[in-house]
Amino acid sequence: MGSMVAGAGVNPADQNWPWWPLLPLYPYGRRRTLRRELVPGQVWSFEQLQGVFYVAVPIRMTAIKVDGGLMLYAPNAATAECIALVRDLEAIHGPVLSIVHPSSSGLEHKVGVPAMARAFPGADVWVTPGQWSFPLPLPLSWVGFPAGRTRVLFENGVPHGDELQWEPLGPVPLGPGPFMEASVLHHASGTLLCTDALIAISEQWPELLDLDPTPMLYHGRDHGDEPMDDEPQRRRRGWKRLVLFATCLKPHGVDQVWRRFPFRWRPSWEQDFAVISRGGRLRVAPILEDLVFPRHRPLMSDWLRRCSTLSFCQLVPAHFHAPIRCDGSMFETLAQAWEGGDSDDAEASDRAFLRSFNRQIERLGLVPKA
């Protein structure tokens, strides 16, 4: 598959994202966008950095060529740069016809939708069922979703149903509202899109981080007085540590997190990365496994099995590596591993924080007990 890149060398003002205080994550008001053509003339990804305390990993919107125009899946921040990159595609492939917010609980995906909807006023907006907000249950129109053109996936139909096949994952009841995401298969390119459910972690950091290596250089240091000089080894260490933070929240390999900088890493941390990344293989995101699915594991295997019957050759999730070359048989293998417990004992120490967090929210009654 070809991979063409756009987004470098633009005016910083075009990367301005004035809505960052709604979800104050790094890099705050400045969001670069990297567009990559994943399937020539059919599938494009738009990646931006997002995170806290320099734990910044790409978040990905995907555009799909559909009959008469384009569909945007999992919108990211609608900066002038990002909109211009979409308009480039519109000039060739037709207008944005639909914008899909494919998650009921992923605030990082929801926060960009209203601005993207305003940028493309002719597009229908689709959302997964059971949208919720916390701490107040605000209607979608109050948080900027256009009431006249927002529809609910599956309940009001699906967009582009003759070219795309939609598969819901969930709903999984959580305390304040459900977890649900909508994956979709683009038949023409054999591309399956998902949001948070599945990831593949590569040793090679994403191209987007080459445009702003600061997060890698920040975490690639071993001592507070170590300079943030840009060296390949520092980038590599930093990327692996970013992965451990982003997937486990508090990795086992770091034994001092908040009290002083820099983080002190145990010698085992690089082995921990190898265990979590599983050599780049497709896997269920640890955060979902430990915080969303402990109480409802069959819902994940049911979705994996439904997807395993589809005809596809690659997966594009909203985080980490993409595209991931895979097919239905790999989903079947994942389903079997999941039903068998999918427990990799080597991961237990890294995921201890997630699992104790899950026990705490259960004890506090924030989520229903298993």
Ligand SMILES: [Fe+2]
């Ligand atoms: Fe996400």
